[in-house]
Amino acid sequence: MRTVRSFRLQWFLILAAVTAACLPPVIFEDGTAIAAPRRQQAKKKAKPKPKLPDLKTPEDKLKFLAIIRGQFPAVRIGRTSTFTSEDLDDSLERYVARGTSTPFARIVDDETFLRRVKIDLTGTVPTRQEIKTFVDDPDPKKRSKMIDELLDSDAWARKWAKYWRSAVFYNSDAPNSMVNRQAFEDWLFEEFKSDAPWDRIVAEMISASPKRVRERKAQENGWQQDYGPNNFILACERKPEIIASNAARLFMGISIGCAECHDHPFDQWSREQFHELAAFFAPGKYYMTDEFDPTEKSVVPARFLLGEQPPASLKPDQRRVAVAAYLIYNPDNYWFARAYVNRMWNELIGDGFYSVDSLGPDKEVMHKLVVNRLAATFRYAAFDVKWFFRTICNSRTYQREIRTIEKDRDLFTAVRPARLRPYEVAASTRQLLGQDRNIERTINRVFDADPSVPQRDLEGSMQQALLFMNNGAIQRRLAGSGLKKQLAKIKSDEQLVREAFLGVLARSPNERELKRYTSYLGRVQNRNEAIDDILWVLFNSAEFITKR
Numbered sequence: 001m002r003t004v005r006s007f008r009l010q011w012f013l014i015l016a017a018v019t020a021a022c023l024p025p026v027i028f029e030d031g032t033a034i035a036a037p038r039r040q041q042a043k044k045k046a047k048p049k050p051k052l053p054d055l056k057t058p059e060d061k062l063k064f065l066a067i068i069r070g071q072f073p074a075v076r077i078g079r080t081s082t083f084t085s086e087d088l089d090d091s092l093e094r095y096v097a098r099g100t101s102t103p104f105a106r107i108v109d110d111e112t113f114l115r116r117v118k119i120d121l122t123g124t125v126p127t128r129q130e131i132k133t134f135v136d137d138p139d140p141k142k143r144s145k146m147i148d149e150l151l152d153s154d155a156w157a158r159k160w161a162k163y164w165r166s167a168v169f170y171n172s173d174a175p176n177s178m179v180n181r182q183a184f185e186d187w188l189f190e191e192f193k194s195d196a197p198w199d200r201i202v203a204e205m206i207s208a209s210p211k212r213v214r215e216r217k218a219q220e221n222g223w224q225q226d227y228g229p230n231n232f233i234l235a236c237e238r239k240p241e242i243i244a245s246n247a248a249r250l251f252m253g254i255s256i257g258c259a260e261c262h263d264h265p266f267d268q269w270s271r272e273q274f275h276e277l278a279a280f281f282a283p284g285k286y287y288m289t290d291e292f293d294p295t296e297k298s299v300v301p302a303r304f305l306l307g308e309q310p311p312a313s314l315k316p317d318q319r320r321v322a323v324a325a326y327l328i329y330n331p332d333n334y335w336f337a338r339a340y341v342n343r344m345w346n347e348l349i350g351d352g353f354y355s356v357d358s359l360g361p362d363k364e365v366m367h368k369l370v371v372n373r374l375a376a377t378f379r380y381a382a383f384d385v386k387w388f389f390r391t392i393c394n395s396r397t398y399q400r401e402i403r404t405i406e407k408d409r410d411l412f413t414a415v416r417p418a419r420l421r422p423y424e425v426a427a428s429t430r431q432l433l434g435q436d437r438n439i440e441r442t443i444n445r446v447f448d449a450d451p452s453v454p455q456r457d458l459e460g461s462m463q464q465a466l467l468f469m470n471n472g473a474i475q476r477r478l479a480g481s482g483l484k485k486q487l488a489k490i491k492s493d494e495q496l497v498r499e500a501f502l503g504v505l506a507r508s509p510n511e512r513e514l515k516r517y518t519s520y521l522g523r524v525q526n527r528n529e530a531i532d533d534i535l536w537v538l539f540n541s542a543e544f545i546t547k548r
Contacts, residue, residue, distance in 0.1 A: 083377040085394040105401040105414035115506040122155035128502040161188035172235040177218040180225040187228020197383040205232035206324040240281040253339030253359030276303035280323035338375040350416025418455045418547040422447035433477040493518040504538040
């Protein structure tokens with residue numbers, strides 16, 4: 001407790017230092033002083049002007065945030081803290097068993113595990129050879145080794161860069177000339193690839209201040225959109241209200257947007273709290289329109305959601321840094337870590353402890369102690385993203401068979417079947433049919449879905465089904481695919497069916513399927529057309545676009 005109280009004091013002191021407060025100077029590694037000089041002790045000495053940085057450049061902002069991070073007690077404590085996959089399973093199974101008599105699902109076989117973990121960590125499905133090699137490997141630790149291997153791959157960084165690009169831009173109305181989605185994704189890719197912690201990634205996004213470069217056309221980097229981190233602010237059209245709403249939703253799991261117009265109807269947030277948060281992102285004074293008379297406006301000072309108020313003299317860039325520090329490093333603000341844990345848990349298990357983006361004080365939660373423990377350990381792990389994925393993927397909870405779950409009390413007794421993201425469907429199709437940019441663009445458009453919508457609420461569409469069933473280009477490529485040519489050379493019906501299942505669904509057929517498909521091959525006259533039929537059926541099955 002002493003450590004936490006000490007940190008709270010230091011945190012507010014550092015925040016005050018941004019405004020020429022009277023703090024001991026804080027020194028960068030290169031010797032640059034960034035905080036105010038000490039308070040003047042002698043009356044006769046003239047008070048020197050504070051040598052404070054404006055924090056205008058991304059480098060200065062990150063340096064300052066790094067200093068605050070270095071004093072965050074959870075990061076220091078975490079160096080000696082451990083929380084394993086086994087700890088997670090024991091804790092969760094104990095709480096789940098208290099509320100339901102539904103038995104836990106069995107652990108999946110090697111084929112199912114490999115497809116699931118490869119989709120989750122890289123967005124791709126394993127090849128037939130990869131499946132055979134993995135299944136034949138007698139090493140009892142092969143699953144953990146595979147998780148480590150996938151986490152070290154570029155595909156892992158790319159998969160989650162695509163995910164967050166989609167999360168940030170899905171509801172954005174920003175004009176294309178103002179943003180660079182690919183630059184944003186590429187920056188995230190480099191961050192994940194270099195093992196950047198989640199707090200630093202988010203801090204860079206929120207503290208960014210892209211400016212209009214007048215001598216350039218908007219679409220020619222006129223908004224500095226080629227610099228990846230700027231694109232979160234640009235996706236929000238640089239509007240304080242949208243930035244506040246999206247930052248709270250995406251990084252704190254709090255849907256506070258409706259409080260822009262009125263007090264939140266189902267939660268504790270007031271209209272004033274929303275606009276006080278939005279004031280952090282204003283280029284100057286921030287005005288709130290009167291709720292009942294739109295011609296009346298009043299100045300609103302910046303204030304954090306929990307009521308703390310930073311010094312009024314903060315400059316706009318300094319306010320961005322202050323709100324980023326508050327959002328991430330305020331020891332009383334647990335939402336940041338909990339929001340990431342809950343959202344990623346939802347992606348991996350199919351259900352969250354909370355509904356995604358619904359972590360407000362009055363929202364329903366399942367097994368609160370477990371999610372709190374997991375979120376706290378994520379902080380202790382210095383927001384290490386790979387630590388989180390490694391812990392979950394090695395758990396029994398993650399490796400259980402799928403089952404549709406109707407009652408909340410049965411959550412986490414099994415893994416919920418989940419629809420693949422559009423880029424995952426496109427990647428699976430590419431592996432089967434070969435690269436075709438037109439087909440991939442169509443798939444990305446037809447299968448597009450808001451990544452912030454919980455898996456249980458996602459539904460397929462007739463357009464998706466018809467695309468795979470009737471698209472001429474897809475049918476031609478399937479009939480001429482490398483898999484089709486290889487299957488045509490196989491004389492054994494049973495072997496042909498096994499290879500077809502592995503090639504399309506990344507699993508072996510069960511006995512019933514094997515009997516049914518070989519029986520079909522034995523009846524038909526045209527073997528070549530029969531192979532086309534088998535591939536078409538497997539390709540159009542729900543399994544192809546589902547994580548199981």
